[in-house]
Each structure stands twice: as structure tokens, then as C-alpha cells.
Amino acid sequence: MAAPVLRCCCSGRRWAFACIDRGSRHGRGAPTGSWFCGKRGQRSVAQQLLSAAQKLRKGEHEWTAVVGLEIHAQISSNSKLFSGSKVHFAAPPNSLVSFFDASLPGTLPVLNRRCVEAAVMTGLALNCHINKKSLFDRKHYFYADLPAGYQITQQRLPIAVNGSLAYSICTGKKQSQVISKTVRIKQIQLEQDSGKTLHDDFRSQTLIDLNRAGIGLLEVVLEPDMSCGEEAATAVRELQLILQALGTSQAIMADGQLRVDANISVHHPGEPLGVRTEVKNLNSARFLAKAIDYEIQRQIKELENGGEILNETRSFDYKLGCTVPMRDKEGKQDYRFIPEPNLPPLVIYDSASLPANADPQQVINIDRIREQIPELPSVTREKLVQQYGMLPEHSLTLLNEVGLLEFFQNVIKETRAEPKKVTSWVLNTFLGFLKQENLAVSESPVTPSALAELLNLLDRKAISSAAAKQVFEELWRNEGKTPAQIVSEKQLELMQDREALEQLCHAVMEEHPQVVMDMKKGNPRAINKLIGLVRKATLNRADPTVIKETLEKQLSPRDVSRPSA
């Protein structure tokens, strides 16, 4: 059967999903891929799929994939959305549960001001319209970790609507082509988190922990504007950075503070959108990308084989790399929404509508919150480009890696070296070492001060760049020595003695007459070979530019006879 083809909006080119079948246990291998730009040694999903597309034959069907996300972010707040219980990650089970959280009869919700402010600030940062009046609703479903049998959410009139999230994807051979994209935000609603169900397979028991029940969530609903896993993962990363910059959510996916439901469908271009499936509770950006790309591929295969797509909920089996149905086919779930009778409409103001003599403790002013919005990641990146002449893709990597921007800024503060040099060392050498050993920036054995000192030595030409690499490797081994100590112990100081260098160059040329001949014949590689040989002879202690000058001087017509003299 002909390979199904998918049109990707990243590139505007057609993608063939069936070409990248890797024969997993299910016979349908999911493409793997990095989830944001700048990942070394790995081809992105877009790149893999693009190269697969080049193998297309005529007469194949084209498919367009559509992806829409619902993102749940836990609000950073000391207490829960409607109760005074503390919010704390990894507290002993059921130690942070009030009567309201456990749904005891007679308890009533009291709205947490901080959660409303966080929703407003997030909405403003995401270019949303803030509804001055919003409503709370009950969404019913029965699950052991939801003691009330319903969740309080904002179904009819959410607090923020019609926003947008801009993000950038790096493509191209060296990930150096930056494509800017925008996904529309349908709404942001305030809602309660549920508790946690823990399955103890050993004792065949199911245990409930209600510590999480009632924590404030922001559900950010994105319009179906994306078309592949990499786009979705990059957009989520950008949202994560924005939430963290605002301080409205810590948004650490590994801790469950940011969870994503991915809605996926496929259709032929020009035809109506296909039936969507929903892959629930993805808490890693890498798995989000994998789950989406797998699901796109699965749906295309299903349809190409004459099957149909069911509007069902699925989960991602990260061990097998595939999505599996979560519940039996039960048709569309009926949540029996009703207005929440115990909460009045949520009314907030702007400076123009604020009632005279209003008690600032009792009202929320949208304009006051707008003034408190800190610098957003897009602005930080723009500044890096402006201030340090950095390439946009480098500014993306600096922000995407946790702690890397701070590390870079600390090095900049302490060194006299050019910002471009610092960028190159931080992004190539430092990040390269971290990736190789799978370490986070916070786990690095090299401190910003040590790197700054190393770059200072390089800047004042005390050492060569090759020697600097050697010093860096020594620093990485973390034996508590400073760059200056390492340079002195290993005798890596740059050779300042011109005469000694001239003699060395002379000797190397005498030992390699053939290379000298090649050089004279105009072979451009020959000079590099000679430079390399001299560098080796000096144990990397000579500046390659000075070596080149010295060699060229000795090879110039006046001195040509010297080597063989």
C-alpha cells in the first residue's frame, strides 16, 4: 500500500508517516525526536519526517494533522483554591486536607484571591481578554480521588479568553533557521485539581491521597492550530517559561505541576477536521511530542486501512512508545454541568470601573496586575540578541535549558572576555559537557566564576584556546583548583619567547620538507598541517595566529631558503 503523506505546517512540505515505521513491538514505531531547538546529536522529528517525505512517490494520499492542547498548570499559592489547606509538594499523604477538600457536608468554598490574581496575570501575559465577570460551574464525574463527585471549574464563562502564545521552532541542518509561530488561546479557566490515586500492586490495594485535591489549577485551552509533536512540545515549553517568569506556576512537569492533554485528528487538506482522540495526562515534553506523532501515524494507518477514528480518551505507554485506549468505548462523556450554587459570579475591575471607596483588599484591579507583569522570555531573548549580538537560536537555547541563562549572566559579570566568546563557550563547551554526562546546570562541577577566570586568561592571551580547553577539562574533574593554578601546574602559559618559537618553526619545517614543498606549490592545507605540528611541539602553548605569522615569515621569498639552509 502506498505510504500515507502528511502535510506539515512547519515546513509547508508533505510528510510521509508510514516511511518511518521502525517495527516496534506493536509493529508501528513512533518517531523519536528532540522537543526544543538546539539539542545536539539528535535529528528533530521535523527533520526525520522531512527526509522521509523526500522519498515520496506520486499518487499518494495527503493528510493534514491537527493538534490542540489543554494544559493544566498548578497555581503557585500557599493555600488551595477554595480552602485554607496548605499547598506543599511531597508532604505525607493526606496531611494537607481540610474538611472542604474531603467534601464533608456543610463545608463551603472560599475563593483564594491569589489564585484569581495568578489567572489574571497569566491571561494578560498571554494576550487574553480578561472577563470582568466570570462564573463557576460543577463538572460531574465519579472517581475515587474526587470525593465531591464533581470538580468546580469555569465552563460557561471563564476568566480569560481569546489570547495567543508565540513560540519559535529551530529547523535546518544546524538548527539555525528560526521559524516563528503562534497558537491561539481559546480560554483560561480556574478549576480545582483532583486527589491522587495510588495503586499498590504488591498488596492489590488502591490508596487515595487528597493532598492535591482542591489545589488551584489554570486550564489553558489552545485552539487546534498545531500539526506535530515538536510544535506542541515547543509551545508547551514556551508557556512553561512564561508561567515561571510570572511566578504564577512553578510548572515543573516532572512534579506534575504542568500536565497536558493532547487532542489529535487527521484529515485530507480542504476537507473538514477529522474526529479527535485525546491523549490524557502527559507530564513530559518529550513524551508529549512522541505521543502526538505516534497518534497521528496511528490514525492515518487506521483510516488508510478503511477503519474509523473513535472520539476516545487514550493514554501514552511510554515504555512501548504507543498510545492505548484508556476507557471502554462509552461515547461522549456527559459531565452534567450545572452552575456552582455556592459561589457568586467572580467580579473584578479595571481602574476605570473600580467603585469609588472600594477597599483594595476586597477588589482585584486588572490594571494593577498588568503593572506587575515582569519581563517575559520573548523580551529577555530580544535583549540578549540586542545587547550581546547573539544569534536568535542561541538566545532560545540559553532560556530553554534550566539555569543556563543565569550561568551565562554570571560569567558575563565576572569576565572581560567578549560576550560572543562567552556565548560560544557556554553553549558549545559548557553545555556540551553537561549533555554528555546528562547533568543539569545546577549539577555542573564548573562554576561561573571559574569559567570567567578561564576566559580572562584567554582574553589576555595568557593561554591558547587549545590550552583553555585543557584547563576546562581539568576544571570539570573538579579537583578544587583554580584555572590559574592549573595553568601554572601544567605549564600551559602561552609561549611569549618569539625567538624560541622561530627556532621551533624552523626545526619543524626542516623535519617536514614535503609539507613545505606542498605549501610552496600553493596547497592551502599545508600551512595548517605545519601549524598543527608546531602546536603539538609546543604542547599547545603557542598562539596559532602567531605560529602562522612566524611560519609565513619564514616561508616568504626572502626567507624561503632558510628551512633547507
Ligand SMILES: Nc1ncnc2c1ncn2[C@@H]1O[C@H](COP(=O)(O)OP(=O)(O)OP(=O)(O)O)[C@@H](O)[C@H]1O
Ligand atoms: N478536530 C480536532 N482535532 C484536534 N484537536 C481538536 C479538534 N477539535 C478541537 N480540538 C482541541 O480539543 C480541545 C478541546 O478542549 P476543551 O477543554 O474545550 O474540551 P474537552 O476536551 O471536551 O473537555 P475536557 O476539559 O473535559 O477535556 C482543544 O484544545 C481544541 O483545540
Ligand SMILES: [Mg+2]
Ligand atoms: Mg478541557
Ligand SMILES: [Mg+2]
Ligand atoms: Mg479535553
